[in-house]
Structure formats: structure tokens, C-alpha cells
Amino acid sequence: MSGDALHELLAALPEDAVVVDPATVENHRRDRAELCPAGSPLALVRPRTTEQVQTVMRWATRHRVSVVPQGARTGLSGGANAVDGCLLLSLARMDAIIEVDPLDQVAVVQPGVVNADLSRAALESGLFYPPDPSSWEESTIGGNIATNAGGLCCVKYGVTGDFVRGLEVVLADGEVIRTGRRTVKGVAGYELTKLLVGSEGTLGVITQATLSLRPAPEEALTMVALFDAVPPALEASVQIMSSGVRPSLLEFLDGPSIAAIQAYRDMGLSESAQAMLLMQSDRGPLAVDDVAAMGELCERLGAVEVAVASDREESELLLAARRMINPAVEKVGASFVDDVAVPRARLIDLLDGIARIAADHDVQIMCPGHIGDVNMHPHVVFDRGDDAAAARAADAFGAIMQLALELGGTITGEHGVGTLKRPWLEQELGTVGLRLQQRVKATFDPLGILNPGKVV
Template sequence: MADLIEHLREGLPAEAILTDSDVTRSYANDMAGFCAAGQPAVVTLPRTVEQVQHVMRTATALRVPVVPQGARTGLSGAANAADGCIVLSLVKMDRILEIDPADRVAVVEPGVVNAVLSRAVAEQGLYYPPDPSSWEQCTIGGNIGTASGGLCCVKYGVTAEYVLGLDVVLADGRLLKTGRRTAKGVAGYDLTRLFVGSEGSLGVVVRAVLALRPAPPRQLALAAEFPSVAAAGEAVGRIMARGNAPSLLELMDGTTIRAVNAMAKMGLPESTEALLLAAFDTPDPAADLAAVAELCTAAGADQVVPAEDAAESEMLLQARRLSLTALETLRPATMIDDVCVPRSRLAAMLEGTAEIARKYALTIGVCAHAGDGNTHPVVCFDPADADESRRARESFDAIMALGLELGGTITGEHGVGVLKKEWLARELGPVGLEIQRGIKKTLDPLNLLNPGKVLDV
């Protein structure tokens, strides 16, 4: 320990090195449940690329594992510390280095908060679309690490589609530059995409070139009430098959609706079994909403309520943003799943999840990015109750198994981390797993970067 701290002090200022055990313990884990976390040996808070390189060179020289972290809003345990590790927190590297309206790019450090960037580019008439639910807290580096999505991804896509280039500090301290800032570019293998979604296991992102879009018009939304999740799933299929391009298409099941009402007193329709929220930011959103309203009615909606203005639209969308927080109030703890299925199997996923809730006698609420089939079943339980905790873990696994059976994936945007590591092997198969292990060994031969996360090597 003394040797490690001495080496770190050679290239870091005193305020960038935290050693008090109570302080370092506070950096031990992200927001995931059922994920083990160790006690860090030290927490480092670099402000420059050179300081990050020094941390990695020190780690390599002394063979100490390193766990990169952002705001620790993740839901898979990817930012959880290992015993005796260096926590490499990047939250102090929070500068927006450049916003270029002509090239429509932003150049940022990894600690920039998503909402801060979104507001900064909006001041110049531009738009950074990825908007995870935790956008007021989560960092761009964390978004890149998990390839996160958000409410608008049905139209605008996920983080991976906006990362043009990266500066990455490798395990041995070398600086790798990937990608480009041009609108086109196919030179060499796409190493940028390799690092997006790698959860800090291949390198440490210290700079990102992000694509921007022109700011869209203000969106208008509607809410459609359905007597069943099957009817809501049918409506989603009709909307997407017709070729509509909603800027948002979100779903909340009855359990989630009632939880939001109980917490925020929003007056949502508690008798409905599914609430579908659709929004458009097109030149004539009212016409698009009218067309979607017809499709929802034809699919069996009991009622369709369009917002009259942007303020009403925002109120509807706020209900969706509160979903996870509201479900967390139902029991002392939650496990948030992240299974994505083909849109055509969305109803089957929701119905299957409800059956799993009945089988395990648990409260499981579901909110979903319905437009791309990404569901978030939230298992509510009491960790102090051993039997209930066991049932929660088993139900979580049953939900992931259901997603794979329906042709889906175990994670659409939250990542693998610790929580889903064994399930990754089932999804990838032996050949896929072998290739991924080979990539990890090439870039991190000593297995120092986020060891024990994503896959075993």
C-alpha cells in the first residue's frame, strides 16, 4: 500500500489521491443490487490525460487492478470496486473542450454530465440525443462505457451512434486515438465501436468526439390507455409497421402506473393495465399524433389523450421518467432488468414477466422503451428476507431466460458488469466468448482493467 501511494504521488497532486478507508468505501459500488463490491486501496481523481496515464503505468508496474468510474449511476455492477484496487474516478475531467456548429461535433472529457452537454449544445441550436433516465447525474464517459440509450432512442438511436472518435488510455499507459471527427470515415477496423460498451474493461476513455444534430422542434405527446399489455404491444407493432417515426414511444404497466401515482400524485389512470406514451417532434406533430391515436384505438385502447401543448407533453413524459424511482419505493430494494426483444415479441415479453411475478409471488413492475423492444422489469423485494431475496434472484434469471427465448438480448443499454456475466456466456456462445476473451487479452494482457467484469478471462 505504501509503495502504491508513493508511486501515485509522483504524478498526481495530493488532492487527487484519497486513502481514508471511510472515503474510499463510499466509491465501492454503483447502483446495482446483488453485486459484490470490494474495498479499494485508493481512489484517484485525475484531471488530465497525463495523470490518467500515470495511474495506469503505476498499476501496470505494481500489478494493481484498476476500476474506472464515472458518476456510478450504473445498474450492473460494472463500476464496483475490487479488493485492493485503484479506483480511477473520472468525474473531475469534466470539461466541454469544443462545440463546432459547422462540423456538428462536440469534443468532451469523460466526466461531463449528460444534461450539461445537452444544454450547452442547445444554446447553439444543436441537439445531443442520447438521454438516459439518469441524464442529470450520469457522465458521458459512463454512457460510452455502457453504450447507453434513453427515451428518444426509437428515433435517434443510442450512444454508440454518436461517438465518432475516442482518446483511450490503455492498460500500460499508452494513449490510443480512434475514429475521426469527419462525417465519413472507414480507415481501418472500427476501434471506436470496440470501446463503446466495453465497460472500462479494455481502456480508459479520456476524450470523446460526439456527433450532434440540429435541434428538432418541440415535441407533442399523447397517452393511450389499454386494458392489457397485449393490446399495447399490438399498438406498438402497428405504429412501427406503418412507418411512423415517433421521437418517443414508451410503455408503463399497471404496477408502474400505480407506483408513480402513489409517489407523485400525478393522477394517472390506475385502472388501466398499460399506458403507452408517444411523442413526435415533426413539423406537424398534431397530425402524427392523430394518426397514432387511430392506430391505438384500433388495437384496443380504452382512451387516447393527446397533450395540447409542450407543457402537457412534458408532464406526461415526467411520469415515465419517474417510473424507476417510484418502483423503488414499493420495497426496500429493487433489481432492474434490461432485456431487449424484437418489437414483435414485446407483448410476449410483458405477459411472460407478469407470469414470472405470479410464479415467484413478487411485485415486478415494467417500464419499457417500447419503440425498440427494450424492457426494464423491476423486481421489488426485501433483502432482509432471505426467502424473498432468493425468489428475487431467481425471478431475475427467469426474466433474462425469457428474453433469450424470445430472440432478444440480456442487456439493451445497462451493460453486463457483474450482474449478468454468466448470462453473457449463454448469449454469445463458445466461439463468441473465445473471440471476446482474445480481444481482452490483447488490450489488457495482465487483466488489470476492471477485472471480473463483463467476462472471465
């Protein structure tokens, strides 16, 4: 890359849009997947408009420079990590909520809007944007769409992709496409919106999104059930989901996860419990019956304690504790985070298998998860600086994905492939499936400049 080419980019964009200061660029080099490789970027670009993104992509095409789109870099699979000689393209400054429309029940937003800010804005109009990854106070709508993020409410309402009606996307060559629509229904042409959702910045740069909203639900009632062993908690989750009750949240923490959260911050969780289910119902007056039914079921299956949160503060504290698992595990050690999902009937086999993998590889595995969706997050933890333990942990991490595939599941329920799970993708998609996906990638990005080395 010649200095002239970089000067050309600097001249084409506002002064503060291109950053070459090494410390700032270094700070943007990687996401939160601690163990994924990250290359040395050329510069960081922070556009404020779609036109500026187009300028960047036209320049990158002309000079054959790789571009790595970034939101808040909370990703857990290395998807936003730099590759050598790339431009880091941060969409964080494109953070306008353009409109919240109560009539069509949609929001139109730029990609850098933080998830929780959109939720709060929707609520002001009596509306609800359900997808709520635990990173919701940090992660951006662009990143959520690019990873098809899940979250705690998804058990009842669905994941990010279920709420994306249309997108504005800058393609690799700088052209703009608009996919989907604002209306509820519409079937004109191939469903490119769904193709772009979850594409992890490899097919185009999302510069605007039209998102479905719902009427805001009633305030949820929260309940916690504690168990002195894991199997009855798993069984309770399975039975709750196959009963008539549809919780608006159903989360799981195992004993080591509870202990890690308590060690990180005293959240008043029971230190002796080996498993915890956190449940909510948001059906207004019916929530009391829902919660009672779920509580009875837990007790029948051996819960040692079942308690309903007494007020909103206690309820928020319990949810905050659940959302704390990632920083809590980071305090314990380095970790590889799996993100597997299996059919509900195989949940117990998955947890048994994970326990076996931990013993066989002599590693600690903590296993929180969105259990209502049977999407578990086994964290394979090891001491930073212990190379032998790191190698055993890496093997255990792979063995968990292998197990999920054998159980009829997937290697990633919501965090994406990035670089972390790329070696296992062919096993899930099949050789022909992977080849077809590589052709799709080549159609969108013939020069291979958009987030190369990620996903396919």
C-alpha cells in the same frame, strides 16, 4: 500493496487527486445495482487530465493493481463496483466541453461531462445530442459511451454508439490511443471506436470523445394513451412502429409501474390504468398529424383515454414521471432489474412469459420499458431483508433472461453486462464467441488490471 507504492502514487499526482479517507472511498464503492457485490478499494483517484490518467495506469501496471473506471455510478449492472484492493478511477472531474462546432456538427468533450449539460450546450448552437438515458441529469458521457447507453429518444435517433465518431483512450499500460475521426466518413483500419463503445471500462479509460450532433428538431408534441389491459397497449406499440409514423419517443408503463410512480410522487397519472403508452413526434407542423394517427390507432385497439399534452409544462411532467420509475421502485423494495430486448414480433410472448415467471416464482414484477425499441426493464421486486423472497427474485431475474434468449433476443439492451448478467453471457455469445472476446480483452489488457471480473 506496500505503503511505499501508495506514497509513490500520492507523490506523482496533485494533492487533491488521491483520496484515502474511508468515508469518501466507501461512498464511491458501488453503482446503483443495489444487489451486486462490491469489494474494498485501496483508494479513490480523481484525475483532471489525460496525463494524470496515464500516470495512474502506469503506476497500476507497475504494481499490478486493478483499476475500476467510474463516471457518475448510475450504472445498473455493477460495472463500476469496486473489486478488492483496486483503485477507483473517477473521471467525474474531467468535465470540460472542449468545443461544440456547428460547421462539422460535432462536440468534443471530456468523459465527466454530464449528459444533460452536453444537450443544453449543443442546443445553444441550435444542435441536438439525442442519446438521453433517463439518468441524463446525472450520468456522464464517459459512462454512457462505456455502456453504449440508450434512452427515450433512441427509438428515432439511435443509441450512444451511433453518435461516437472518435475517442481518446488511455490503455492499461498508460499509452494513449486515438480512434476514429472527426469527419463524417472514414474507413481506415479496424473500427476500434465501436469496439470500445460498450466495453464497460474493461479495455481502456475513455478520456475524450468526439460526438456527432444533429440539427435541433422542432419542439415535440406529446401524447398519452391509457389502457385497461396490457395486450392492447403492446399491440398498439407494434402497429405504430410498423406504420409510416416514426415517433421520436415511445415508452411503456404497466399498471404496477404507474402505481409505484404515483405512490412515490403525485404526478397526476391514472391509478386505474393497467398500461400507458407515452408518445412523441418532433416533426414540426407534421407532428399534429403523427400524433393524431397514433392516437386513432390506440383508440381502435381499445385505449380508454387518449390525450395530447396541452403545453410544454404538461409534456415535461409526463416525461419526468416516466423517468421516475427507478427511484419509485426503490421505495417499494429491493429489485433485480432486467434489461432484455426481443424482436418486435415476440413482444407479446415476452410479456406473457414475464407474467408466468412472476406467478411461478411468487414475486412481483413491474415492467416499464422503451417499448419502441422493444427493450423492456422488468423489475423483480421483493422486501429487503426477506432472504427467501430474494432467492425467488434472483431465480425469476435469470428466468427472464433465459426467456429473452429463447425468443431470439438479448440479455441486455442498454444497461450492460457488469457483474450482474455475466453468468448468462456465454449463452448469448456462444463458447467460441466468448473465447474470442476474452482474447480481445487480453490483447488490450494483458495483465487483466482494467475492471477485472466485469463483462467477460
